[in-house]
Amino acid sequence: MAKRRFGRVRQLSSGRWQARYAGPDNVDRPAPQTFDRKKDAETWLVQKEAEILAGDWLDPDAGKIVFLEYARSWIEERPNLRPRTVELYDYLFRLHLKPTFGARALADIKDAHVRRWRKDLLDNGVSAVTTAKAYRLLKAIFNTAVDDLLVRRNPCRIKGAGQEKSPERPVLTVAQVYALADAIEPRFRALVLLGTFGSLRWGELTGLRRRDVDLDAGTVRVERQLIRITGQGLVFTEPKSAAGKRTVVFPELIAQDLRAHIKDFAQDGDDGLIFVGPDDGPLWNSNFNRRFWGKALTDAGLAKIHFHDLRHTGNTLAANAGASIRELMDRMGHSSTRAAMIYQHGSHERQREVADRLDSLARGQLKSGSGTQRARKPKKAE
Incomplete structure (x- = not known):
């Protein structure tokens, strides 16, 4: 033979x-x-x-590496990750990936395991948004494992599982914004107004210095943000993206409030912080929410909302004022159109205004005969 x-x-x-x-x-x-x-x-x-x-x-022994070991190395080896992103990855890994997959070999994790894990998260009350974030992290880790020739295919194959479908955030009216500004501690009135009409994030607001605000030009220059990092406390970092470094024009409506705030509450010197706590130190989000935000909402007669909803309100107002997608992107500090598109749906009032203008335009052209086709008159019954 x-x-x-x-x-x-x-x-x-x-x-x-x-x-x-x-x-x-x-x-x-x-x-x-x-x-x-x-x-x-x-x-x-x-x-x-x-x-x-x-x-x-593929080397059949390569996929025997334990997920716990590989995932930790994957996070450590990501280049240029922002501190908050590293913190998020660590949180998702520790709470949602490690308990199920930590002790398993990469090659032993199959599609069915991922499907069951995702269902268990949702069944146990983990929010759809957090579950989507955890799924995206797991999928990204396995994409690299495929590139490293450790496994043949990625077991994360659930269509749409990585998409976040957050509920619509509340939008305040201008009257409600001012009711909140009137109700909150005076040193935070300008914080509420600039957060809304400047569409700024919390960290961008608390990181502002005197030299970042030009009251005569009506602009705010965003160059950094103040964020809390576990184990490090409050840290100044660059904005979330290159587009985050921007100059925002604020309406004249709030100029006087900003001028009075800087005079009465801001730290001294060009590098002095604009918004500080009662102790004249950097403003902590947790302390602010506990001591001032909740009480102000109650006093203003408003339902429970987050400070970030002020930025959402400002973005919506800017869109309703006619800002284009490009202008919204510049104002929000985003480099992609995805987030700006959210605000292009407009409010019911804005849609009515557009419809009324369209009605007037169409009627005018029909009346003058400048339209391409006159409105047809209904036929008389014979």
Whole structure:
């Protein structure tokens, strides 16, 4: 009998057949399973040889690395991650990935495991948004594992599972914004107004210095933000993206409030912070919410909302005022159109205004006969 060109086949004492081959690394390996028939073992060897010749062969031992070890290295090796992103990845990994996948080998994590894990998260009360974030992190880790030739395919294959579908954020009226500004501690009145009409994030507001605000030009220059990082406290960092560095024009409506605030409450000097706490130090979001925000909402007769909803309100007002997508992107500090598009739906009042203008335009053209086609008169009944 002629010797096989690739691999070997032998019958075991159980009567089943075993296939073995030498991989590109010259390590002799058996097939992961035995076969009922000799022909099946030979077919498996033909397929394995084809993988090697096509350059598709994966070291079956490579995927034995434990997910816990690989995921930690993956996070540590990401270049240029912002501190808050690292903090988010650590949180998602520790709470939502490690308990299920931590002890498993990469190669042992299959599609069914991922589907069951995602369902368990949702069933146990983890929000849809957090679940989507955790799923995206898991998928990104496995994308790299595929590139590293540790696994053949990514087991995260649930369509739409990584998409966040956050509920619509509340939008305040201008009257409600001013009711809140009137109700809150006086030192935070300008914070509420600039957060709304400047569409600024909390960290961007608390990171502002005197030299960042030009009261005569009516502009605010955003160059940094003040954020809390676990284990480090409050830290000044650059904005979330390159587009986050921007100059925002604020309406004349709030100029006097800003001028009075800087005079009465801001730290001294060009580098002095604009918004500070009662102790004249950097403003902590947690302290602000606990001591001032909740009481102001109650006093203003408003439902529970987050400070970030002021930015959402400002973006909506800017869109309703006619800002284009490009202008919204510049104002918000975004480099993509996705977020700006949210505000293009407009309010009911804005839609009515547009419809009324369209009605007037159409009627005017019909009346003057400048339209391409006159409105057809209804036929009289014969």
